Amino acid sequence: MAVSYMDFTSPNVQFTYELKNNNFFTKDSRNFINALSINQLNTLGNVSLLDIYLSTGNVVEPHVHQNASELVFCITGAALVSLINPFTKLLINIPIQPGQVANIPQGWWHYEMATVDNTHLLAIFDAPVPEFIPGSDLLRLTPASVFAHTYCLDEAKVKETFAPITQTVVIGPPKDCNASKVAGMAVHPYATAQAPLQQGGYHPQQPHGHRQQQPGFGYPQYPNSSVIGNGWEYGYGNFNG
Template identity: 75%
Template sequence: MADSYMDFTSPNTQFTYTLSDNPFFQKDAQNVINTLSINQLNTLGNVSLLDIFLSKDNVVEPHIHQNATELVYCITGGAVVSLINPYTKELLNFTIAPGQVANVPQGWWHYEVANQDNTHLLAIFDAPVPEVIFGSDILRLTPANVLAHSYCLDEAKVKDTLAPITDTVIIGPPASCSKQHPNGMPMQQMMNHGGMNMAQMAPGSYQQAIQNQTYHYPYRPISGESESYNAPLDHPFHPIPFLYRRWD
């Protein structure tokens, strides 16, 4: 039973909670994520949720939940839920409006982009505390020489492109980033057509944006290794510290 651990006669039994009392991340007043897990409401069992508020073209950055399936429910506004099917190698884009849902299977790469202001989403998980691996962590913590060698890329260009990503993004783009692509295509439309092409953005705009806005949240390595490493991140023998975070 999901709640077999719970002594419902205990005076510590919790049945209600105010989601705004547990903010996980805030980019600004319109882009906020609150979270509810068993750590806040001890009668939950194997369920948890994120309370997500987004303004138009803001994105919950690409990520995976390695321990849970995610059901995204639209309350107000609208969003595009995009995911990669690992079996068919397809990028799938699902537009949801109020009253509609999109389901993301456990471990699938996905992201959500608001296509309207005042978008409010609930992300519901089949885990008491969902875990997450963010794309920005993978990009910034994998040594540039490993990426360059793996994919036959120019190492200097890889370093230059990824150097501004100094922390986890969570809700992108950063507040100081340009919201409009120079060719006039909205940010959300670019994401839905295969991703953002940073090389075509105004020179330095993306890099400067991320340098001006960084966030710090608790984390621990998946492997259980120490969070401190003596070798530089671009050292060829650096133990790549892929990190996961808990929405708790």
Template identity: 70%
Template sequence: MAVSYMDFTSPTVQFTYDLRNNNTFTKDNRNYINTLSINQLNTLGNVSLLDIFLSTGNVVEPHTHQNASELVYCITGSAVVSLINPFTSKLLNYPIQPGQVANIPQGWWHYEIATVDNTHLLAIFDAPIPEFIGASDMLRLTPASVLAHTYCLNEELVEEALAPITNTVVIGPPANCNNNQVQGAATGNVAHTNQSMQSQFVPSQGKKVYLHRDEQPPYPQYHPVIGNGWNYR
């Protein structure tokens, strides 16, 4: 626990809190996140948490917590916690079920995908307020010209592909997404981690996306989607 300067005799001291009173993000009634930080419970030390509810195929978008490590505990359902080890440059996928945990070191790139409905995860942080950098923010705020130049991509296609990302997504796909390829494409890469998931998560059979300059048409059709903004409170 952090050094606390809390006056524990103060009439404002707090020892309990109902997380349902601090909904941080809601996609729909099956996919939402409630948050507990020192802003809600003033006796907390170096700890905070997210109460995460997901249905099948929904993803807590790729992100980092630059100020905290994260321990993900599965309460109900099941999920795959994926992270990139920056020291080995490898993507690691860890399926978790009730009673199991996955740990993400501070600053590591990671995401969580629900593999069944009614998945309930508890994400615990060793910081009083966890900071968040989402992939959606990095993609939408980095100029397409910079991405195209840096990675030798077709700038027009990069701009077209990323144009629908107008806000922080948090839980994807966005609620109004009408791209039929999203569910398979987003989860296909984790199917091999657990035999029971293979029937649910298979690579997309949709059109190939041509982004590199030396690739040729035909190009796929894109559908507009709009994410939802989210800030920790």
């Protein structure tokens, strides 16, 4: 149980809150996030949450929470929760449907994508105010010359590729995304397939460590992942709204 220094006799003590009063991010009427932290509900202990609504193909952008673990619970719809295990260097793809959860340890790179419309997720954190480092900020704020030098890339191509990222994305693709640039991108079929648990994450027909990529969101054709089930704060810094 979290230690609380709240004076429960205070006239300012709060026991309830309307989440719609603290919108964290809105892309459109079907893709938005509401947030709750100790800044909105002062009796909270070491817990906070994000109320996430997504339509098909929308992604809570790749990011890390440097101060909290995250438990993602699917209320309606379906989503693919993807994370990279920093110890095994494996991408783990976890499809979740209503009543199922996916857990992301503190500091792990991850993202969530809706695989059907009207997806509603609840992300629960073990911190009173979760912090967040978004991938879009890393890409747009790191000089192209650093990427080019570090990874032996063409600097002009790096600049051209990342030029459209001018602000934190949160839910992608951005509203002004050029549809022609993402033509052919579709929800990976493995996200909704009936999937058994695959320990180790290697397809039995592929050599150990072999990864075969296909167009789209970049999920492996033969998932280099552990998959559970039947078948991504967000924003700047932390949730202080």
